[in-house]
Amino acid sequence: MRRPLIVGNWKLHCTVVEAIALADSIRVAVGDPGPREVVIAPPFTAIYAVRGVVCGTPIGLAAQDAHWEERGAFTGAISPGLLHDVGCRYAILGHSERREHFAENDAVIARKLRAVLAAGLAPILCVGERASEREQGRAQAVVAGQLASALAGLSPEALPGTSIAYEPVWAIGTGMAATAQDASAMADAIRRQLAATWGDAAASVRILYGGSVSPANAGEFLGRQSLDGALVGGASLNAHGFAAIVKAAP
Numbered sequence: 001m002r003r004p005l006i007v008g009n010w011k012l013h014c015t016v017v018e019a020i021a022l023a024d025s026i027r028v029a030v031g032d033p034g035p036r037e038v039v040i041a042p043p044f045t046a047i048y049a050v051r052g053v054v055c056g057t058p059i060g061l062a063a064q065d066a067h068w069e070e071r072g073a074f075t076g077a078i079s080p081g082l083l084h085d086v087g088c089r090y091a092i093l094g095h096s097e098r099r100e101h102f103a104e105n106d107a108v109i110a111r112k113l114r115a116v117l118a119a120g121l122a123p124i125l126c127v128g129e130r131a132s133e134r135e136q137g138r139a140q141a142v143v144a145g146q147l148a149s150a151l152a153g154l155s156p157e158a159l160p161g162t163s164i165a166y167e168p169v170w171a172i173g174t175g176m177a178a179t180a181q182d183a184s185a186m187a188d189a190i191r192r193q194l195a196a197t198w199g200d201a202a203a204s205v206r207i208l209y210g211g212s213v214s215p216a217n218a219g220e221f222l223g224r225q226s227l228d229g230a231l232v233g234g235a236s237l238n239a240h241g242f243a244a245i246v247k248a249a250p
């Protein structure tokens with residue numbers, strides 16, 4: 001049985017004061033999440049302060065990215081161990097905004113994924129096709145390629161701690177979510193691919209949908225058997241909206 005996982009990706013939003021206020025409002029609005037797991041990903045600068053708000057509550061912390069090295073001469077980088085130290089238990093990796101604006105390729109994402117696992121964090125690996133790739137009928141092939149290279153050589157023991165977020169690039173921040181049918185078809189393809197390589201270990205991997213998830217459409221995605229949760233961007237900056245998405249999960 002996979003626990004539903006709802007992740008709020010705050011992206012580049014919130015000063016420390018704003019982040020504390022938002023985290024506190026989310027804590028109150030979500031209340032007891034029941035069987036669902038709720039995680040928020042503030043910007044790096046606010047993680048430690050937000051930890052003070054969510055510590056001892058059911059809300060967990062994720063980083064929006066992590067570097068592949070643990071320490072050394074890497075100016076500006078933040079390592080998985082440092083993220084663990086400030087209270088993160090998850091790290092979002094390979095988000096399409098990282099791929100696009102920070103030139104992250106599959107090889108870099110694969111290195112980060114291994115470093116994150118080695119530090120005891122659970123990776124949330126983002127995969128997803130661009131609009132042109134979907135138009136050309138290549139969506140599943142693109143996602144399969146991203147998945148294969150990020151996870152290549154991973155041990156079956158490491159796999160269950162990993163979540164996969166299917167986020168079609170054209171659906172992120174556009175208000176044009178994928179249909180629940182297309183999202184769940186992709187989730188099925190992802191699970192088949194994982195099972196083909198890792199067998200039974202694939203059954204415990206959580207597969208999320210992300211891309212313009214809102215309180216209005218969350219139920220359509222979260223009601224699907226093949227989707228185990230959501231990665232929420234814009235709508236996670238509103239405590240009541242985010243809590244409504246959490247409650248839309250079974």
Ligand code: PGA
Nearest residue numbers: 172173211212232233234
């Ligand atoms: P969005 O972002 O919900 O604002 O579309 C999702 C994401 O980038 O993870």
